């Protein structure tokens with residue numbers, strides 16, 4: 001898997017552009033800065049297949065509609081329990097003092113736990129990871145050993161739970177019951193900050209003991 005991590009928005013959200021050797025690509029959490037993302041996709045000469053969203057926060061979805069229109073591809077995810085967040089995108093823009101964007105819904109909600117999504121030559125297992133957002137999901141590529149899990153688990157940190165639909169106890173449960181069941185050597189590419197592994201977080205994460 002080829003990966004280009006592109007920080008977007010003032011929140012430095014890690015948008016992940018991934019592609020295989022045939023240049024088939026997917027983009028995960030294009031939170032903003034659409035012109036920069038479009039340019040990057042074109043510079044790499046990629047054939048974008050889909051836009052994947054982990055959850056409905058503005059810094060993860062802000063450029064999704066623009067990319068969809070430009071490349072004519074579908075937006076997949078997150079889970080439909082995030083509909084309240086997608087509906088509240090205009091309020092989120094005002095709350096965070098960012099560019100105003102319209103509410104939208106994905107082309108397909110990814111509500112089926114364990115569904116395998118075949119995109120750009122990769123197979124992603126869909127896991128429902130609520131707590132930071134009610135419909136938060138993860139895209140787990142077992143063959144490659146990489147998990148794209150948004151704002152659930154960070155290097156020595158966890159997602160905040162004071163936003164709409166957040167629930168701290170549920171987040172801890174998600175991390176212990178789902179994330180920590182993944183292999184220790186699986187790389188976690190979070191929505192913010194440096195990457196880590198499941199094993200490192202089991203040992204070092206002060207929020208999940």
Ligand SMILES: [Zn+2]
Nearest residue numbers: 055057132151
């Ligand atoms: Zn978030």
Ligand SMILES: [Zn+2]
Nearest residue numbers: 013059151191
């Ligand atoms: Zn975020």
